[in-house]
Amino acid sequence: AQKITQTQPGMFVQEKEAVTLDCTYDTSDQSYGLFWYKQPSSGEMIFLIYQGSYDEQNATEGRYSLNFQKARKSANLVISASQLGDSAMYFCAMREGAGGFKTIFGAGTRLFVKA
Amino acid sequence: EAGVAQSPRYKIIEKRQSVAFWCNPISGHATLYWYQQILGQGPKLLIQFQNNGVVDDSQLPKDRFSAERLKGVDSTLKIQPAKLEDSAVYLCASSSDLGGTYEQYFGPGTRLTVT
Numbered sequence: 739a740q741k742i743t744q745t746q747p748g749m750f751v752q753e754k755e756a757v758t759l760d761c762t763y764d765t766s767d768q769s770y771g772l773f774w775y776k777q778p779s780s781g782e783m784i785f786l787i788y789q790g791s792y793d794e795q796n797a798t799e800g801r802y803s804l805n806f807q808k809a810r811k812s813a814n815l816v817i818s819a820s821q822l823g824d825s826a827m828y829f830c831a832m833r834e835g836a837g838g839f840k841t842i843f844g845a846g847t848r849l850f851v852k853a
Numbered sequence: 854e855a856g857v858a859q860s861p862r863y864k865i866i867e868k869r870q871s872v873a874f875w876c877n878p879i880s881g882h883a884t885l886y887w888y889q890q891i892l893g894q895g896p897k898l899l900i901q902f903q904n905n906g907v908v909d910d911s912q913l914p915k916d917r918f919s920a921e922r923l924k925g926v927d928s929t930l931k932i933q934p935a936k937l938e939d940s941a942v943y944l945c946a947s948s949s950d951l952g953g954t955y956e957q958y959f960g961p962g963t964r965l966t967v968t
Contacts, residue, residue: 783959840909843895
């Protein structure tokens with residue numbers, strides 16, 4: 739069965755520093771996709787970054803990068819140069835299969851950026 | 854490009870009453886998702902449509918929840934009768950089947966309170 743684990747309920751980071759949010763996953767599929775979403779206090783989920791299981795390079799989107807370690811089944815999100823607006827809940831998610839099959843979400847990590 | 858629209862934004866009902874939520878996905882997105890997000894948890898998929906067919910509804914409590922997607926565009930999610938434990942935010946999301954990543958774009962959600 740699919741499983742996503744985010745072990746950090748809360749994280750603090752100083753403004754302008756980098757922070758890593760952990761995510762491990764469990765799947766028996768060879769083809770899957772990994773996502774990170776941000777949920778500010780307003781409640782809307784915002785797509786940040788995607789990594790496919792066959793992608794050899796780590797995904798990057800601006801200040802976001804995904805540290806993909808396939809053998810360890812981890813997909814950590816790295817946020818560089820943290821900003822106050824980065825304070826939010828962050829969810830790791832996985833979609834199994836080659837098609838748009840069910841996506842499951844982790845429990846989330848709340849990030850607090852300190853001025 | 855218009856985002857995912859949901860209504861209402863807030864709803865308060867008494868237990869055993871019925872309620873319906875509406876979602877209009879991003880134009881051209883074939884796949885539509887309904888999630889339930891209980892406070893402090895990650896979203897849980899209730900039902901996933903591709904066009905107007907159901908892809909996954911394994912976590913939909915079918916004795917009280919129903920959903921439809923007419924003509925492969927708008928969707929409604931209904932709860933009848935509601936229970937206290939249905940208090941949650943109901944998120945609608947859509948994704949394009951093109952490109953192969955299936956990243957989801959979320960609406961603002963409907964916050965349901967059952968008293």
